[in-house]
Amino acid sequence: METLENSWPDLAALEEDRQFAAPPVVAVVVTHNPGPAFDEVLRSLDAQDYPDLTVLVLDAASEEDPRLRVAEILPKAFVRRESTASFGTTANEALKSVAGATYLLICHDDVILAPNAVRELVEEAVRSNAAIAGPKLVSAQNPRELLEVGMSIDRFGIPFSGLEPNELDQEQHDGVRDTFFVSSAAMLIRADLFAELSGFDPEAFPGSEDIDLCWRARLVGARIMVVPDAVVQHYEISQSRRVPDSPDAAAITRNRLRTILKCYSSASLAVVLPIGFALGCMESLVYLVKRQPQKSRALLSAWWWNFRNFKKLKPARREIQTTRRVHDSDFRFLITKGSARIRAFLRSHVRAEERLRVFSTASQRVLSTTTNAVSRPITWVAVSALVLAMFGAREFVFGDVPHVGTLTRWLSIGSLWESFSSAWRYTGMGSATAAPPAFLLVAALQVVTFGYPALAQALFLFLALPLAAWGTGRLARQFGAEPQIALVAGALYVVNPLGRNLVATGRFAEICIYVLAPFVLASVLRQARDDFSWPSVIVPGIGVGVIAAVQPIGALYLAAALIAVFFTARFTNDKFLSRGIARTLSGSAVVALVLLFPWPIAFVLAGDRAALGMNSIGSNDLASLLRFDTGPSGAGWIGYALVLAALLPLLISTGDRLVWAIRAWAIALFGFGVAYIPGMLAPRSPWPSIELGLIFAVIGLSLATAIGIASFVADLRTFVFGWRQIAAAITVGALAIPGLGFVVDAFDGQWRARSAWADSLAFLDSQRVQGEFRVLWIGNEKNLPAAPNGRVVGTNWTLTRNGVGNVTDLWPAPAQRADLALEQAVRLSAEGNLSDLGRTLAPLGVRYVAVVETLGPGSPRSAAPQGLRVGLERQSDLARLFTEPGVILYENTDWIPVRAVVPDPDSRKVPVAAPDPLQASAQTDLENAQPLSNGAPAGTLLLAESYNKDWRASAKGDSLRQLNAFGLTNGFVASPGGNASMRFSGQWVRNLAVLIQLGLWVLIGAAAWKRRKIRKAQG
C-alpha cells in the first residue's frame, strides 16, 4: 500500500517536470483522397517519441472516408471531415477544433516523420523562440535525396530551395537557421500565432499557402526556422494526383503573385512589379516560341487576374500592412537574389547539367545585381539617367536627323565601298592615298538597318549616350566598382554636358570616341590583368584600331590615358598592372596598325596635321573647360560641381577605392591637360579638338565620382561625423543641378541639335547641273559641315563637292599641292594681297565660298576673323548671295567646273607647270571654259583634281597628252572634241591593297574566333 507520503510527488521532481513539461502539440494532418502512403504517415505519427502529441486528421472532402484507416492505426486520433477540398480552409478548421495546444504540427497526408521529428521541432522552437519550425524534407522514395531544408523565395514570390536537382543529403545543410518559410508539408507553428494570423489564407491555395502564412508571420515579427535534425520523408504525391486534384499551374502563378501583392510594402512593390512583369513577359514569350501556349497564357493571365481583382485584394493587404511590425528590409536577407523562375525555367529547359549550373549562376548573378541594385535610391537615379539618355534622343528616331556639324549625310553601303576601294580620294582637292577604313565602319553600322543609311545614322545618335554609359559601366568594373556603382558611373558619364554638346554640335568623330573610348579602355585594362599573348590583345587591338580609324589622334589620346594609369599604377606599387598595361597597349597598337594597314602609311608619309585631326585652336580658358562649357548644354558655374564631386573619393575613400580613384583622376587630369595645355602654349597652332581631351576628362571624373559615391555609401559610416560627411553631402547634392540640366535637355528630344547649314544650303546640291563644283567652307571647325582640311588666318577651311557634302568628307586626305595653294590663296585674301580670289580658285573648281559663323540658323555666333571677312568682301569676283544670318555665301563669278573644257583658241591660255600657281591662276581669265559633256568642243580638258600623273584622258579613242595645269591640277591638251573621258589609272594598286587589308582582317578575325573558342573550352 502506498503511503501518503509516497502518494505525493517529489516536489523537486515536480518542479523539474514543470520546467521541462512538453508543450502540448496537435498534429493536424490534412488529407484529401489519401494514397497508400497515408498509413505510413499515421504510423510515423504514432511512433513519435514526443510525450504530448495529439493527432487531428482533417479530411478535405475525400471521396473515401478515412476514419477507418485512421482508427486502425491511431485509435486516439480525432478525425473531422470537411466539405471543401481547399487545403487552407481545411487546415483552418484546427482553429475551431483545437484548444489548449501550444503548437500545431500541420502535415500533409504524404509525409513520414522520423520518430524524433516532433520532439526536435518543439525543442528547437522553444530554444530559439521560433514561432514556426520546419523539418528537413527528403524524398520518401529515396531518403538520401534532399527535397527541402528550409525555403526561400525570390523577389517575385517564387519558392527557392537552394538545392541542386537530386542533391544527396550528406548533412551539408544540417544547420539550424532562419528561413523565409517552411513547407506546409510538415510545419510546426505556435497555435496562438496561427490563431492571430487567422490561419492559412484560403485564397493562397494552391501554390502559396505556406509562403503566405510564413510571410505574414514574419511581418508580425515571428521567427521561422528550419530544424534539419527533424527529418520528414515526403512522397510529393500531389505531383502525381489525378488531373482534377493536381495543382493548376495558372492558379499557382496567380496565387504567388497575389501573395506578393498582399505582403510587400508599397515601396518594395514599386521595385519588384515592373521587373517581375518584364520577366513574366519574357518567359511567356519563350513558352510561346516553344509552342507551349497554355503555359504562356497562364503566366500572362496571372497578371491579368490580379490586375482585375486587385480591389478585392485590398482589404487583406490593408490589414497586413497596418498590422505589420517589421519592415521588408529586415528579412530581405532571407529572400534569395535572382529569379527562381528563370532558374526553374532553365532547369526544365536546358538539359545539360553543366550548362544549367553556368546559366543558373550567371542569371542569378545578373538578377541578383539588378534586384539588389534597384532597391537603392542612388541606383534608381542612375537608371533614370540612362532611360532619359534614350528619351532625350527620341526625335532622332521619330523625327529627322539634323545635319548639324559633321553629322552630314551618310551614303549607302555601296557608295561607301566604292569610296573605300577607290584609288583616288575625292576629298579636298583629291589625292592618291588610301581611303580610311572608317568608311567601312559607317557601312557596317548600316548592316543592322538593312542598308538604310538615314536610319542607321538615327540609331547611332539615339544609342550613342546609352552605349557610352554602358561602356563606362564596364570600365568602372575594371576600376573595382560594384555593379550598381558601375551603373552610376555610366549615368554620370552621360549626365555630364559634354556628351550632349557633342551631339548638339554634331561632332561625329568625337561622338564615336565618346562611345568607344570607355569600352576600349575597359578592354585593355581587363586584358592587362591576364598573361600576355598575341591572341589576347586582338580584341583591345580591334578597339584601338576602330578608334584610330575614326580619329587617329583619338587612339593616341587613348594610349596616353592608359599611360597615365600605368604611371599611377607604378606610383601605387601595382607593378603587375603597370606591366600588363604596357604589354597590352603595345600589343594592341600593333594589332591596330595591322588592321588599318596601309592607311596609316599615308599619314606617316604626309605628316599632315589636319589629316590627323589637328585642326582646332586650343582654349586658354581653363574655367570653361572645367565646366565642360562646350556647347548649348551646361550648368553655368554649377558645372564646377562635376569636378568637385570627383574630389570626393580623394577625401573619403580608403584602400583600393582610393587607389582606383587616383587612377581615375590621372585619366581626368590627362584629359584636361590635353584640352588646355596646347592652346595655352601655342594658341594659334592647330591642335586636336578640346572636346577630344575632355572626353577623357569626363571618363576620369565619372569614374572618380562613382567611386566616391561607393565610398559615401560604404565607407563613410566608419568615420566619425565631421567634414567628410559634410563634404560628401555637399558634393553629392551639387550633382543634382547638372542632373537637372540633363533632365531639361532630355525633353528637347534631340539634345538641342538644330538644323544646320547643310539643311539651309541644300539648294547647292541642285547646282550640279551646271557642272561639278566645289564649295569652300571657311570658319571655326565646329561650324564646318566636314572635317577641316587645314587652318588659315586663325580659322579652318574644308571643301565639299557638288553641295554640302557627305560622310566621306569627314576624313581629309593628306594635303596636296593644290590644297596648300587654296589655303594660301585664302590667306593672301585675308592679308589684302589677293583681290581676285574667285579667279584664283577657279582652276580648283571652287564655285562657292561659304564663311560659316554659326553652327546653323540661330546658333551662337563664332565670328570669322575680321581680316578674312573683310578680305573676302574686297574680292572683285565673289558675288555675295542672300543667305540667313550666320553664313556669308559668295558665288565665284569666274568659276570653272571640275571637269571642264577650255575651247580653242583660249585653250592656249592655260598655264602649264606654273612655278607660281596662284599668280598664274589670278592672271588667267578662262571665261569661255564650259562643263565637259558629250559634244564638247575641241580644246584643253581641265580636271580640277590635284595633279597626278596617273590620271588619263581619252577622246575619240585617242589618249590625250597630260599637262600640269596651273602647276596644280590636271589638264589634257588637244582634245578633238566630242565625247571625252578621264580616269585614274592607279586602281589596281588600290585593289591589291584592299585585298591585303581584307586578308589581314580575316586572319585577325579568325585568330580572335579561335581564341574565343579556346577560352570557352577553358570555361
Next chain:
Amino acid sequence: MRDSRLQRSALLVIAALFGIGLFVGTRDVASGNAVSALPSVVNPGTPVSEMWVCGAGSSSSDGPADETIVVSNLSKRDVRIDVTVYVTEQEPVVRGFVIRGNATERIRVSDIAQAADPLAVVRAYGGPVVVEHELSGFDDVVVGPCTNKLVDRAYFAAGTTVRGVQQFLILANPTATDLKVDVQFFTADSTGTQKMERPENLQGFDVPRYSKVVVPVHNNVRRTELVGTQVTARVGRFAAEQLEIFDGSEGRQGIALSNAVSRTATEWVFPSGIVTGDRAESVVIANPGDENAAVELGVFLDSRNVVEPQELDVPAQGVVQVNLADIVPADAVYAIRVSVQNNAAIVVERRVSRGGNVATSLGIPEGSARWIVSPARVNSSVTQTVSVFNPGSSEREFSVVQRDRDNTVTLIKKKKLQPGARQETIIDEGSLEAYIEITADGEVVVDTMQTSASAITIDGGIPGIE
C-alpha cells in the same frame, strides 16, 4: 597612414595643376591688328593680285575732271597691271601694261575708254604698287591716292554746298556684289546751326556691281557752309571719294578731292600747315556719333613756341570748323593734332585755300614706319613738299629716299625728330617718274603738298602696314 599620404599627394597634385592652369590661363595671349582707317595702304609682302579703285574723274569732255592714273611699282621686278574701265551699260574695257621695276607709269583713262563717269580699276599682278590719280579741270589739278581698301563705311568731314560749289560723292563698286548703302550728312551753317540730313533717295541706295555712282550732294542737302558725310553699306564694300568743284562765281575756282576714311578715330594728325597772308587753313571736325565730342586741338609750331591747346565741343552728329588763323601766329609753320578727350570719335579734315584755289585733305589717324609718296606731280614746275611729323613720345630717326625706274635710290634726307616735331623736305630734284619712300625707326606721319602758281593739292602719304 598610407591612405592619408596618398590622399594628400593626390589632392596636392590636382590643386597644383589646376592652380597653375588657372594662373597661366589668365594671361592675355590674344592680340590683333587694328584695321587701318586709311583708304590706301601698302601691304607687307608681295601681293599676288591687288586692286586699286580710282572712282573720281572722267575720261571725256563731258566730264568735269580729266583723269590720269599714276602707277608706281614698288618692287624691283616687273609687274603686270590690267586697267579696266567700267562704263555704264557697256562692256568693260581692259588694257594690260607692264610696269618695270621701281618705275612709275602715267595712264590717261581716256586712252582706254571715254566716258563721263568711268570707273577705273587697276589690277596689279606680281608685285606691290601704289596707284594715284590726277584730276584736272576748272584750271586746277588735284592728286590723290586711289583706293585699295574697299570699305563698308566712309566718312568725309569737309564738304560744302554754298553757292558756287558743287559737291559730288563718288561711290565705286568694283566687286561682283551689288552694293546697297545709306548716306547721311551732317551740316552746319555759318551761324553754327547743326542739322543731320538723311535724304530719302539715298537710303538703301543701290550701286550695281562693277560700276560707280556719282551723287550730287549739293542737290540733296541744303546749301550750307559745312557738310560732313557718312556712307554705310548694308551689303557690299565700296570705295568713296569726294569731289568739289568751285566754279569761280564766288571767288574760288578749281577742284578739290578727298578720299574717304573708313572709321572715326580719337586722334588725327596733319603734319604740315602754314598760315600766310594769301593762304588760309581751317580744320573741319565732324562727329557722326551719338555723343558730343570734347575735342582738343593742339598746334606744334616749328619754332617750338607753345600755342595753348584749343578745346572745342563738337555736337553729336554735327560738324564744326576751326579757322587756324585765329589760333596760330602769322607765318607760323606747324603740325596739328586733334584729339578727343571723352569717349566720342570724330573725323577731321583740313581745308586749305590759297588765292582762288582750294585743297582738302583728311587727317591721318595712325602712324607708320614706312610711307610712300607717289610722284603724281602735275609738272616739273610744281613744288612738292613732304612733311614728316613725330606724334610719339620718343625720338625718331627718319630718312627720305627717291626710287627711280632704273632702281637708283637717292637719299634726300636723314634726320632725327623729337617728339611733337616735324620736318619738311622739298623735293626739288629727280624725275616725275620716281616715287618717294619715307622710312623711320618708329611711327611717323607723312603728307605731301604740291603747290604751283595756279594750283595747290594736299595728299596724305600712303602708309605701309607691317
